[in-house]
Amino acid sequence: MTALAALEQLVVEFRGGGRVLRALDEVSLVIAPGESLGVVGESGSGKSTLARALLGLVAADRGRVLFGGADLATLGGAELRRLRRRMAIIFQNPAASFDPRQTIGDSVGEPLAVHEPALARAARRARVAALLERTGLDPALAARRPHELSGGPCQRAAIARAMIASPQLVVCDEAVSALDVSVQAQIVNLLLELRRENGVALLFISHNLAVVRRLASRVLVLYRGRVVEVAPREALYAAPRHPYTRLLLDSVPSLVPAASQAPRVPPETASPFARDRGCAFVARCPFAIRRCAEVAPPLETVAPGQAVACLRWREGVATRCA
Numbered sequence: 001m002t003a004l005a006a007l008e009q010l011v012v013e014f015r016g017g018g019r020v021l022r023a024l025d026e027v028s029l030v031i032a033p034g035e036s037l038g039v040v041g042e043s044g045s046g047k048s049t050l051a052r053a054l055l056g057l058v059a060a061d062r063g064r065v066l067f068g069g070a071d072l073a074t075l076g077g078a079e080l081r082r083l084r085r086r087m088a089i090i091f092q093n094p095a096a097s098f099d100p101r102q103t104i105g106d107s108v109g110e111p112l113a114v115h116e117p118a119l120a121r122a123a124r125r126a127r128v129a130a131l132l133e134r135t136g137l138d139p140a141l142a143a144r145r146p147h148e149l150s151g152g153p154c155q156r157a158a159i160a161r162a163m164i165a166s167p168q169l170v171v172c173d174e175a176v177s178a179l180d181v182s183v184q185a186q187i188v189n190l191l192l193e194l195r196r197e198n199g200v201a202l203l204f205i206s207h208n209l210a211v212v213r214r215l216a217s218r219v220l221v222l223y224r225g226r227v228v229e230v231a232p233r234e235a236l237y238a239a240p241r242h243p244y245t246r247l248l249l250d251s252v253p254s255l256v257p258a259a260s261q262a263p264r265v266p267p268e269t270a271s272p273f274a275r276d277r278g279c280a281f282v283a284r285c286p287f288a289i290r291r292c293a294e295v296a297p298p299l300e301t302v303a304p305g306q307a308v309a310c311l312r313w314r315e316g317v318a319t320r321c322a
């Protein structure tokens with residue numbers, strides 16, 4: 001199957017104050033048409049940068065970003081705009097991504113105005129109404145402004161806007177994180193339904209592994225800009241191979257709300273600017289040996305569809321420590 005989108009050895013760096021911060025460090029991934037890929041990792045691990053790179057919103061310092069086989073860096077403005085129609089993004093805070101002066105209807109219909117300018121106003125309105133209805137909203141909400149909607153409905157409207165131009169890839173960057181748990185479940189279900197109906201691929205970014213588990217058939221774990229593990233959902237949750245994946249799984253809040261939910265992952269202490277020779281996780285890893293500080297572990301295939309970057313994966317350290 002040809003890939004819908006791919007990152008090849010992607011490096012993205014930010015410069016400031018004479019320093020270089022490597023937000024993505026040789027990240028490779030392939031998204032198949034219609035698949036649902038989850039990306040997890042703690043704050044600052046590079047998740048949003050990965051999303052922005054895929055959409056062509058941040059440039060590669062090295063490596064390539066491919067969409068539909070085309071290298072984004074080689075495309076001209078018009079080609080890039082055409083390609084943009086095939087992707088959309090949903091953010092954590094939908095109210096902030098809507099123009100407060102525009103009605104919901106105008107905002108939701110905006111991608112159509114851009115990508116299908118020949119479409120008559122009435123036809124556009126009808127498409128907006130149909131999509132609002134499909135996302136569980138009253139079409140009469142088209143006349144409202146974003147601040148009049150609460151979180152759940154506002155995120156539904158954001159999903160309607162993302163879907164309206166029939167994209168092939170929708171990136172959800174912490175799209176349910178700000179919502180109440182019950183609303184989160186509804187939004188997740190809506191995304192799953194739309195994916196089934198339209199065959200749209202989802203890149204679902206979240207620090208919440210429980211949510212990712214509901215949505216993603218494959219999960220990629222980022223740590224300080226590096227892919228430390230990528231695996232089919234079942235393998236990742238049942239038999240993680242990387243100690244960081246294990247720590248993330250162990251700190252997933254259970255369904256019992258209690259003070260005991262405090263994450264067990266030790267806090268990040270190393271500066272994101274520091275680039276050690278060895279494994280990025282070495283300072284926090286309970287299984288680190290001297291070699292881990294000296295040799296950067298390659299991402300090795302350990303099972304069908306599962307790859308891990310850990311010198312000690314063969315010993316099963318992450319799987320055993322449960």
Ligand SMILES: Nc1ncnc2c1ncn2[C@@H]1O[C@H](COP(=O)(O)OP(=O)(O)OP(=O)(O)O)[C@@H](O)[C@H]1O
Nearest residue numbers: 014015021023042043044045046047048049050272
């Ligand atoms: N425009 C920018 N300029 C400078 N540094 C940036 C910029 N965007 C991101 N960074 C840095 O790059 C690293 C990765 O950031 P990114 O936003 O991708 O992380 P994230 O995984 O999305 O985090 P969060 O879970 O908090 O959203 C961080 O150290 C961040 O401070």
Ligand SMILES: [Mg+2]
Nearest residue numbers: 047048049173
């Ligand atoms: Mg982010």
